[in-house]
Amino acid sequence: MEIKTWGWLIFPVLVGIMVIFSFGRLVAGPDQIWRKLWLNEGKVKAAEVEVAKLKNKLDRLKQVDVVGQQKLLAELGKAVPNQMQPMLLIGEMNQAASESGVVIEKYSIDNGEKQQDSKISIATGNADKLIVWVNDMERWLPMARIVNISYGEGRAEVIVEQVWKEFVVSGAKPEDELPETREKVRAVIDQMAGYRELTVRATGLPTDDGAVNPNPF
């Protein structure tokens, strides 16, 4: 056999070896380069989606009226303040007492972690006045919640709580979506229109008309 006679076989053999060897590397081997290429495509798509989200968030943030948002925050804080306001609660109790004609005989306020429980003893005379007082109390800003009433023989023991909650740092990541709040905030502020604020004097202390319960302490 002469090499010249079979020399033409070198090319097919080399191509065969190259295909078999690289097939093992590209498709079937431990490296699985095709699989890596496929995964990379997935990663790129995810990165592009993230970019689109970030762009959208950035556009929305650029349109935010910060002063307007701070005003909304202050408005919402009138309903649920970010700190305890015992003087306001006392003012609310007294104002409601003046308007309903009940007499607040004594009270104690316990500042809890999330709310402020007040135990109040009231001389009401009759249930009508008590009901007016309760309705008044449940229409104040900051909001007061009547937790329990024990009424009998013209006297009532009432537990009221003023709900408050501290501002919490959100800890949001850049990729976290910005909440859409416009509709909700508007609805909540509309609901708050049915409530009233305690008149605050220039001194910063709530008014205590004094007709029924002149001294809160």
Next chain:
Amino acid sequence: MINLLVRDKGLVEIGQKYKGRVMAVTVVVAIVYLLAVATSAGWWLWVTGRNAAAIKERDSLIQQLGRLAATEAVVRQVAARAEIVEAALANPKLGPTMVQAQTAAQSGGLEVVGWKDGAVTVRGTDLTALENFGQNREVKSVKKISAGMWEQEVVWK
């Protein structure tokens, strides 16, 4: 003695017979293979380029968002506070329930004399009115407190 020359001659003839076909198939395989490799390499370059561009843009956007962190914090505070206020507004109120009980009592000529743990105590002289007041509700107790005067405690929630 075996004559190998005859066998060699046969193989050469077979080789020559299939040479053209084998070469054609090899060329086709080589071209397809090279095209596939070139396409893969091109695809890899394209994907890598897109990835680099996306990461660069993402980093830039994150930096810009970082500069607007204070604005984002205010928006999130408003959202959180709105949720809190909404929940507080949705809390059940006792006033309307008491008004409802009082109205029902007064319509029957009864007097509300007590309220404890969601139960209202009414007093009256008309037993039928007391019965109507407690209809479809849980009656906790009925007491005769003096001649012609009864008290009834009804759960009112």
